[in-house]
Amino acid sequence: MHVVDSETAVLELRAEDSAEYVLKVLRTVEFMPYVVFIAAPEFETLKAMHKAVVDAGITTKLLRDEDLKKRVDESARIQQTYRHYFDLTGVNDNLDTAFETLKAALDRPSSEPQWVPVSWVY
Numbered sequence: 001m002h003v004v005d006s007e008t009a010v011l012e013l014r015a016e017d018s019a020e021y022v023l024k025v026l027r028t029v030e031f032m033p034y035v036v037f038i039a040a041p042e043f044e045t046l047k048a049m050h051k052a053v054v055d056a057g058i059t060t061k062l063l064r065d066e067d068l069k070k071r072v073d074e075s076a077r078i079q080q081t082y083r084h085y086f087d088l089t090g091v092n093d094n095l096d097t098a099f100e101t102l103k104a105a106l107d108r109p110s111s112e113p114q115w116v117p118v119s120w121v122y
Contacts, residue, residue: 008106019078023085029120034109036102037086040075041093043068049093087114 011026013019026033040046046068053059079089088108090101108114 010106019082023082027085032109032116032120034087034105034114035085036088036090036105037079037082038098038102039079039089039091040072041091043072045093046072049095 011022013022023033023035027035041049043065047065050063050068054062079086083089088101088105090098090105092098
């Protein structure tokens with residue numbers, strides 16, 4: 001978890017985490033989460049992005065096509081299963097764009113009206 005300010009925290013969930021449990025626990029009036037899902041890009045885009053970071057020396061971990069395909073499939077499964085929890089979905093097909101999407105998402109809950117369950121209001 002990363003604390004942004006006294007009222008905002010960023011919680012990163014990975015596929016191997018108990019995402020459903022965490023989402024159900026946090027999706028309450030007490031926390032009122034704004035949930036952003038960053039989806040994996042298409043396989044060829046992910047493959048090119050991985051090659052670029054390896055070529056740049058950012059990582060030395062070489063992932064096989066099967067590993068990359070598994071990430072794309074897992075992303076699709078998560079999106080299909082939990083999309084009703086997501087307030088915003090972005091695609092990590094460009095690092096700069098994904099970062100800007102996340103940065104804008106941090107401001108959105110306090111600057112724009114949000115849909116919340118009726119039980120949170122009454």
